[in-house]
Amino acid sequence: MIRYRSTALLLLALVLIPAVASAADEVSFARDIAPLLNARCASCHLTGQEDGNLALHPGAAWASLVNVPSVESSLMRVKPGSPKESYLLLKLEGNHLDAGGTGRQMPLDGTPLDATALERIRSWIAGGAAK
Numbered sequence: 087m088i089r090y091r092s093t094a095l096l097l098l099a100l101v102l103i104p105a106v107a108s109a110a111d112e113v114s115f116a117r118d119i120a121p122l123l124n125a126r127c128a129s130c131h132l133t134g135q136e137d138g139n140l141a142l143h144p145g146a147a148w149a150s151l152v153n154v155p156s157v158e159s160s161l162m163r164v165k166p167g168s169p170k171e172s173y174l175l176l177k178l179e180g181n182h183l184d185a186g187g188t189g190r191q192m193p194l195d196g197t198p199l200d201a202t203a204l205e206r207i208r209s210w211i212a213g214g215a216a217k
């Protein structure tokens with residue numbers, strides 16, 4: 087009986103652990119991206135009237151980015167499903183000039199975003215850039 091119960095618990099754990107892990111891996115704009123943009127970008131990109139013409143505080147960031155044409159290139163700022171064609175990501179990686187863009191790598195005058203942050207933004211875009 088004891089042996090049977092522990093086998094059942096083990097099977098239950100094997101079913102549940104991957105489900106928990108994949109939920110934790112999924113990137114959420116509100117939880118993972120908006121706070122980062124607010125901390126690193128919104129001081130310059132506040133009202134949308136500044137250079138770059140985009141507002142990146144939490145109330146405006148999604149609408150300023152997703153399916154919005156870049157003012158510096160012929161790309162969308164964020165093209166859902168396509169990180170390589172999303173000017174936002176190129177601008178953060180410093181690959182924007184190769185894509186016909188202009189200006190400097192973002193954040194301007196700051197330390198580039200680390201690999202973890204870039205990977206989060208990449209997988210958010212690849213996964214459809216949901217709000």
Ligand code: HEC
Pocket residue numbers: 123126127128129130131137138139140155156157158159163173174177178188189190191192193194195196199
């Ligand atoms: C110190 C001020 C400053 C900070 C901080 C800053 N930016 Fe910028 N951003 C600018 C300026 C100025 C431009 C226009 C000139 C240029 O591209 O170099 C710009 C342009 C852009 C553009 C191009 C917009 C378009 O439509 O083509 C994007 C995208 C962008 N910034 C994203 C960001 C992100 C994301 C962050 C934070 C990780 C950030 N910026 C932080 C000043 C800043």
